[in-house]
Amino acid sequence: MRIVMLAPLPPEQTGIADYAAHFREALAGHGIQAETPLLGCHDAAERLARLRTLDWSAFALVHAELGGGRTGEFQALRYLQRQQPGLPLTATVHDPERLVWRRAQLPWLLRPAEHLPAPLPQAAALLADPLTLREERSLACGLRRLVTLTELGGQRLQRRMGLRNGQLAVIPHGNLEIAPQPLPALQPLRLLYFGFIYRGKGIEDLLDALALALQAQPEQRGRLRLTLAGGTAPDMAFQGHGNYLDQLRQRVAQRGLGDVIDWLPDLPSTQIAATIQAHHVMVLPYRESRKLAWLGEMRGTSGALSWANACGRGAITSDARAFGEEVASGNGATYAQGDVAALAAVIGQLLQQPEKVQQWAARAEAIGQERRWPQIAARFAAMFRQVCAVEGR
Numbered sequence: 501m502r503i504v505m506l507a508p509l510p511p512e513q514t515g516i517a518d519y520a521a522h523f524r525e526a527l528a529g530h531g532i533q534a535e536t537p538l539l540g541c542h543d544a545a546e547r548l549a550r551l552r553t554l555d556w557s558a559f560a561l562v563h564a565e566l567g568g569g570r571t572g573e574f575q576a577l578r579y580l581q582r583q584q585p586g587l588p589l590t591a592t593v594h595d596p597e598r599l600v601w602r603r604a605q606l607p608w609l610l611r612p613a614e615h616l617p618a619p620l621p622q623a624a625a626l627l628a629d630p631l632t633l634r635e636e637r638s639l640a641c642g643l644r645r646l647v648t649l650t651e652l653g654g655q656r657l658q659r660r661m662g663l664r665n666g667q668l669a670v671i672p673h674g675n676l677e678i679a680p681q682p683l684p685a686l687q688p689l690r691l692l693y694f695g696f697i698y699r700g701k702g703i704e705d706l707l708d709a710l711a712l713a714l715q716a717q718p719e720q721r722g723r724l725r726l727t728l729a730g731g732t733a734p735d736m737a738f739q740g741h742g743n744y745l746d747q748l749r750q751r752v753a754q755r756g757l758g759d760v761i762d763w764l765p766d767l768p769s770t771q772i773a774a775t776i777q778a779h780h781v782m783v784l785p786y787r788e789s790r791k792l793a794w795l796g797e798m799r800g801t802s803g804a805l806s807w808a809n810a811c812g813r814g815a816i817t818s819d820a821r822a823f824g825e826e827v828a829s830g831n832g833a834t835y836a837q838g839d840v841a842a843l844a845a846v847i848g849q850l851l852q853q854p855e856k857v858q859q860w861a862a863r864a865e866a867i868g869q870e871r872r873w874p875q876i877a878a879r880f881a882a883m884f885r886q887v888c889a890v891e892g893r
Contacts, residue, residue, distance in 0.1 A: 501531060501532045501533070501560050501561075501884065501885070501888070502532075502533045502535065502558060502559050502560060503527075503532060503533070503534050503535070503559055503560055503561045503562065503563055503884065504534070504535055504536070504537060504554075504556075504559050504561075504562045504563070505520065505524060505534040505535065505536050505562075505563055505564075505565070506536075506538055506562065506563070506564035506565065506572075506573040506576050506577065507520035507524075507536065507564065507565035507573065508520060508539075508565070508568075508570065509521050509524075509536060509539060513696075513731050514568050515568070515594075515696075515802070515803040515804075516565050516567055516568045516570075516594055518803060519565065519594075519673070519674075519803060520565050522674060522676065522873050523565075523674065523873070523876075523877065523880070524536075525873070526674065526873035526874055526876065526877030527877050527880065527881065529874055529877065530874075530877055530878055530881040531881070532877075532881055532884065534563070535559075537550055537554055538550055538551075538572065538573075538576060541572070542572065544572075544575070544604070547572060547575070547576060548579070551576060551579050551580070551583075556580075556584050556587055559587070560588070560884070560888045560893050561587070561588045561589075561590065561884055561887060561888055561893070562577070562580060562587060562588070562589050562590070563589075563590045563591065563592070563880075563884070564576070564577050564589070564590075564591040564592070565591070565592050565594065566591050566592065566593050566594060566595075566599050566600060567593065567594030567595040567800065568594060568595070569601070569602075570600075571600055571602070571603070571604040572604075573591075574599060574600040574604075574636075574639070575604055577589055577591065577639055577643070578635070578638075578639055581639060581642045586891070588644045588887045588888060588891050588893065589642065589643050589644060590643060590644050590645040590646070590647070590883070590884070590887060591643055591645075591646055591647070592646075592647040592648075592649070592671075593646055593647065593648055593653070593657055594649070594800050595798050595800045596648050596653040596654070596656050596657035596660075596798075596799050596800060597653070597656035597657050597659070597660040597661075597796050597797055597798070597799055598633075598636060598657075598660065598795065598796050598798075599636040599639065599640060599661070600632070600636060601632070601792065601795055601796070602625055602632060602795075603625075603628060603631070603632050603635070606624055606625065606628050607628055607631060610624040610627060610628055622791060626794055626795070629794075629795055636661065637661050637662055640661035640662070640663060640667075641661075641662065641663075641664075643667065644667075644887045644890075644891070645667060645668075645669050645883055645887060646661075646663065646667055646668055646669070647668075647669045647670070647671050647880075647883075648668070648669075648670055648671075648800075649670070649671070649672055649673045649800065649801045649822075650670065650672070650799065650800075650801050650822040650825050650826065651670055651822075651825060652799050652822040652824075652825050653670075653799040653800055653801070653822050654668050654669075654670045656797060656799045657799075660796060669883055671876060671879050671880060671883075672871050672876065673801055673803065673805070673806040673871065673876075674806070674871055674872065674873040674875075674876035674877065675806040675807065675809055675810035675868055675871050675872060675873065676773075676810050676872070676873060677810070677872045677873070677874075678773045678777075678810045678811055678812075678868070680812050680865055681777040681811075681812070683780055683857065683858060683861055684778060684779070684780065686780070686854040686855075686857070687723050687854070688722065688723045688724055688725050689723060689724050689725070689780055689781075689850060689851060689854055689857070690725050690726075690727065690778065690779040690780050690781075691710075691724070691725070691726045691727070691779065691780070691781055691782075691783050691816075691847070692726070692727045692729060692775070692776060692779035692781070692782050692783065692813075693706060693726065693727070693728050693729065693730070693782070693783055693784070693785070694729050694730050694767075694772075694775070694776060694782055694804050694807065694808075695730045695731075695784065695802065695803075695804040696730050696731045696732070697728060697730050697731065697732050697744070697745065697748075697765060698732070698744055699744055700786075700787065700789065701784075701785070701786055701787075702784075702785035702786050702787045702818060702820075702837065702838075703728065703748060703785065704748075704751060705785045705787070705818075705838065705840050705843060706726070706783055706785040706843065707726075707748070707751050707752060707755055707757060707761075708755065708840045708844075709785075709840045709841075709843035709844040709847060710724070710726055710755075710757060710760070710844075710847065711755035711756065711757055712840060712841065712844035713844040713845075713847040713848045713851070714757075714760070716844065716848055717848060717851055717852075720851045721759075721760070723851065724760060724847075724851060725760050725761075725762060726757075726760060726761055726762070726783075727761075727762040727763075727764055727775070727779060728748070728761065728762070728763055728764065728765070729763075729764035729765070729767045729775055730764075730765070730767055731765075731766060731767070732744075732745060732765050732766055745765060772807060773807075773810070773811055776807055776808065776811040776813055777811045777812070777813065779813065780813065780814075780854075780857040780861075781813060781814050781815065781816055781832070781850065781857050781860065782804065782805075782807075782808040782813055782814070782815040782816070783815070783816045783817075783843075784802060784804055784805065784815060784816070784817045784818065784823065785817075785818050785837075785843060786802075786817070786818050786820040786821065786823070786837065787818065787820060787837050787838055788820045788821070788837065798821060799821055799822045800821050800822065801821060801822050801823065801825075801826055802821065802823070802826075805817070805823070805826050805827075806871070808831075808832075808864055809831070809864045809865075809867045809868035809871060810868045810871075810872075811864075811868070812861050812862075812864050812865035812868060813860075813861055813864055814827075814831050814832040814833075814856075814857055814859075814860020814861055814863070814864050815827050815831065815832035815860075815864070816832055816833050816834075816835070816843070816846055816847075817832060817833075817834050817835075818834065818835060818836070818837035818838070818843075819834050819835065819836055819837055820837045829863060829867070830859065830860065830863040831860050831863040831864040831867060832860050832864070833846050833860075
């Protein structure tokens with residue numbers, strides 16, 4: 501089966517690009533060739549030209565990866581919905597309860613606000629949101645299947661988009677098959693933040709919670725370490741507010757944490773698994789965007805959690821997104837986002853009961869086995885073939 505995949509791929513540094521690359525490779529193992537004719541195309545006019553010239557009769561189906569603030573895949577699906585009505589369209593929605601959250605371009609009456617100081621551009625986007633939502637619902641109703649990575653995300657997407665019964669499928673985030681490794685010695689307790697290092701990830705909360713936990717149990721100071729590891733995208737790390745890494749280092753110094761923090765920025769992909777398995781627990785202290793809260797609730801998950809499961813390590817997460825669902829089966833703990841004292845209490849409990857990380861790791865390893873990419877791709881392949889069978893393709 502030949503399909504078109506509308507998605508970013510590496511070397512683009514996004515979680516969705518990594519997801520799409522592994523997904524595409526896993527589909528090949530099930531006899532599905534996923535081609536990417538729009539890859540690297542960021543210009544709207546060029547994208548339209550490629551869509552017009554492609555022989556769509558050569559493909560059984562089009563599948564898109566929607567999310568991450570990107571609009572190109574959404575616009576391509578809208579075009580195909582109009583111009584290729586007999587072509588089955590499906591999508592994985594990474595940021596439910598919305599498909600795209602914002603238009604590629606504001607309506608012409610609001611367009612001048614794009615060049616004005618904040619908060620006028622944000623206010624214009626909010627005024628345009630009813631139109632955005634109408635376009636999202638129109639596309640969603642015409643898709644043969646919409647896939648979410650969690651049950652909570654699916655529930656919110658179905659309600660907000662008005663999906664019909666049978667349109668929605670929930671298929672968890674796939675993960676690589678990684679050889680299990682035993683936990684390190686329980687002292688010191690090694691915590692790991694892993695993911696892109698930029699504002700909005702709650703890293704400041706994690707540093708403050710670590711300092712608070714050590715203040716409460718000063719005798720544990722030599723028994724606790726935190727590593728900050730992941731990618732640093734320059735456009736996200738600066739954003740007109742100065743160098744974010746420098747600001748984090750300053751915060752570490754102010755909290756007196758210099759002796760317990762390890763830094764691994766721009767971690768090479770070849771070292772991810774070994775780095776995670778050299779730690780006991782991953783910590784994801786995300787906070788939900790207050791700006792996005794005006795538009796809806798983001799109930800996606802995280803590729804970092806997939807890595808934790810693949811590597812057989814538990815996780816401490818905030819209750820942002822759908823993280824609570826992802827660690828609810830005994831592979832970690834959740835606290836209220838932004839509640840530094842609550843996060844410090846979870847860390848303090850682990851210092852007192854380090855055997856918990858062994859229980860979390862065992863459960864995470866089992867989840868990792870269940871969600872290996874070949875099994876996840878098999879579920880997608882079955883869905884694609886079912887859709888094509890109904891359409892007679």
